[in-house]
Amino acid sequence: MSLRVRLMVLSSVWLVFILVLFNTFLYWFVVNITTKSEKELMLGKARTILENRKVVEPQNWKSPKLLEEYLTSDEMIRIVGMDGKVKLQLLYDGNEVARKPPIVIDRPYFAIKRIDRIRFLYVDVPILTKNGQVGVLEIGRELHRWNDYMDVLTSALVVTSVGAVVLSAIGSFFYSRFMFQPIRQLYTTMQLIQQSGTFRKLDGEFTAKADELGKLGVTFNEMIERLEELAAKQKRFVADASHELRTPLTIIESYASILKRWGLDDSELREEAVESILSETNRLKGLVGSLMQLADSERAESLKPEGIDLVKLIRSAAKHMEVGFHRDVAVESPADSVPMTGDPQKLRQLLLILLDNAIKYSSKPVTIRIKPEPESVRFEVVDRGVGLGENEKRHVFDRFYRVDQARTRQTGGFGLGLSIAKSIVNRHGGTIDIRSRPGVGTIVSVTLPIDELPAPT
Ligand SMILES: Nc1ncnc2c1ncn2[C@@H]1O[C@H](COP(=O)(O)OP(=O)(O)OP(=O)(O)O)[C@@H](O)[C@H]1O
Ligand SMILES: [Mg+2]
Incomplete structure (x- = not known):
């Protein structure tokens, strides 16, 4: 029925x-x-x-x-x-x-x-x-x-009762047709989406109504918009990733064919080709590693929370970077230990990404400030480096976004670090934001809940 x-x-x-x-x-x-x-x-x-x-x-x-x-x-x-x-x-x-x-x-x-x-x-x-x-x-x-x-x-x-029932049945036949018309329209639109595989929205007449069906229409259109955005993002991601993969592969290919043709006799050329192939292979490895990290950080079940001491974790990450890059990383904390629940590996990864940026895009000492709050803990990675403009700041969390493509190719970044960082923070139910002034420096601040982790989505 x-x-x-x-x-x-x-x-x-x-x-x-x-x-x-x-x-x-x-x-x-x-x-x-x-x-x-x-x-x-x-x-x-x-x-x-x-x-x-x-x-x-x-x-x-x-x-x-x-x-x-x-x-x-x-x-x-x-x-x-x-x-x-x-x-x-x-x-x-x-x-x-x-x-x-x-x-x-x-x-x-x-x-x-x-x-x-x-x-x-x-x-x-x-x-x-x-x-x-x-x-x-x-x-x-x-x-x-x-x-x-x-x-x-x-x-x-x-007679009046029978009349009332008959008239009501006739009335409901017509008004139900009128009432169900939007539902039919919704159904037809969904079928069209399914059959054509392209996104379609409901027309303005449908969504202009102030009733529940109008609201349903607005929500439906918002959902389609989001799906469209997601599909576009996915497409962009695949295109960007293939582009990133293609550049080193092309370089490797051209050096390999140079080697094949002339390089075996020319020792200088051979040296240069092998160097380049090696460096591009490393870059490729780095890119694949970053892509895997990104995929992993987006999987809810990959999170393994346990009780940790954030101060200890930050000090160890800072030490690791100091040794690796021969740069000073100061840690300022009002407490010797800040216990919290989180995935130690992912949080370490987050710190390394933020410190890597701070070191890469500045030449002065880097500072990490820890600020415990009643229900959460905040830490800021502060550098006094090149900084970011307003417009650039808005995009730094986008995948493959790099402020200066040429500069970053030199410094070796893929524009994936902050996307991974954001994803890790989100999985922990926290927030991340960036404050920066060109030529003055950058502060990336992360707030994490001390205890509760969000239910996996
Ligand atoms: N501390 C910072 N100071 C100035 N610019 C920064 C800073 N952190 C990030 N940026 C800018 O934001 C861009 C995106 O950063 P992100 O960490 O996502 O990528 P990346 O560092 O270029 O590459 P990857 O981290 O994948 O190796 C960078 O290219 C850089 O231009
Ligand atoms: Mg980075």
Whole structure:
């Protein structure tokens, strides 16, 4: 069953339920209001009859004359004994009114019975003597005009209810079509995306609506935009990576063919070719290594968090760089140890990337400042080097972004370091940002939560 049909059926069933409830209440209410005066009248009459001493005595019940004077048209008066049997019964005309079975009650009682499509009102009153109850006096009366009114009311209720259900079904057929039109449009767009393999967005008319479907449309378009961005990023990444791989490969290829043609005899050329091939092979190795690091840093499950001391980790990374690059790296920390939860290998990698940049792009001593905070810990890698312009700062975390391609080829970077760093920080649930002034220096600051690591995504 389609959603639209289901909605139609459900709303119709609900309407039928409401109408039945409402009509029953209305009917009951009308019956009570309109028969109230009749009931009071008949009860008064029954009481008047019972004021007659003779009526109260069972030995007089044999004679119909006892009640004759009280009988009016369309009426029945009868006396029912305590055994439930009719002792005396008087009818004006017709005997439908007497078809109601006799009952024994001990307090005044009213009933409306429908016999052969005619409604009768009955009043039963107990006959009481000094020795207790001896029987029941019952008066039954045909409700002539009332009967007709109730027939009209019943037909009116039935006709209007059926009409309401039919009209509601027709209405819901049309409005559900109108309501489900955006869902159909969404479905068609999704199918088109699936079949054509290209991204498509919903039109402005769909997203302009302020209702839930409009919001759904906006979210859908945002999702498509993000997917488009991701696909473009992926494409760019593959293109950049192949470009980066191609340059050293081309150099290796040309030196190899030079070697093959002339180099074997020319020792100087041979030396240069082997040197270049070796250096480009190293560069290739570095690039592949960086690419693998990037892929690894993006895998949530690759993170192996454990309890670590950040100060110790930073001091060890700083020492490693000092020894490797013969440069001064100072560590400033207000505490001797800052315990936290994190992946030691990844955090070390992060530090080496930031220190590598600070050393590569400056010639003065580098400083790492540790600033513990209540729930997190911040550290800053500070250098007084070339710095970055506003525009460059915005892109430094993009993959393969290098401020100066020529300069970086000399210094050997691929523009992947900060992308890997950002990815590691993200995986730890932290933030990284860069402040820099050209010619003054750069501060890369990283904030990491001390305890909690985000759930893997
Ligand atoms: N401390 C810094 N001072 C000045 N410029 C920087 C600094 N850190 C990064 N940059 C600039 O940002 C660019 C991107 O840095 P990133 O670390 O991602 O790449 P890379 O250092 O060029 O290469 P890789 O780190 O992959 O070897 C660098 O090319 C450099 O121009
Ligand atoms: Mg770098």
